[in-house]
Amino acid sequence: MKFIVKVRLKKGILDPQGKTVNQALHHLGYPQIQDVRIGKFIEVEIEESDPQKARRILEEASQRLLANPVIEDYDIQPEESEP
């Protein structure tokens, strides 16, 4: 099964990387762009036929390695739900 884990900074946490990209876009001539926030998404192929078990494994892996739960939120979705 394939899952996507999306990791993004929690609301209210400053995103200096996003701010820098935002400024760079202004310099390149896109003043319409108001705000940029950058997250990551992790495509995981997992050998586990039970979707609930697979999700539990990924939940644990996200807590332990993929995300920093202090400042980041994560969201786990089977890839089918992505267009």
Add this chain to the structure above:
Amino acid sequence: MKFIVKVRLKKGILDPQGKTVNQALHHLGYPQIQDVRIGKFIEVEIEESDPQKARRILEEASQRLLANPVIEDYDIQPEESEP
């Protein structure tokens, strides 16, 4: 309007960061995880009421700054389509 730009390595391009995460997950005790690929997603708030124009701006910004079109694919979606 809010858009999400997803940037990921093209198929066939090696992803050393994903490989490292994959190995780390094995060491942490998740042998079920077969493959990991890491991309980024960029949430952009844009002041432009015409969705087609907004998309054109983001298309250009992706080509010029957000993605490296030589090795990365990108995909632009209005945020409404994300759950």
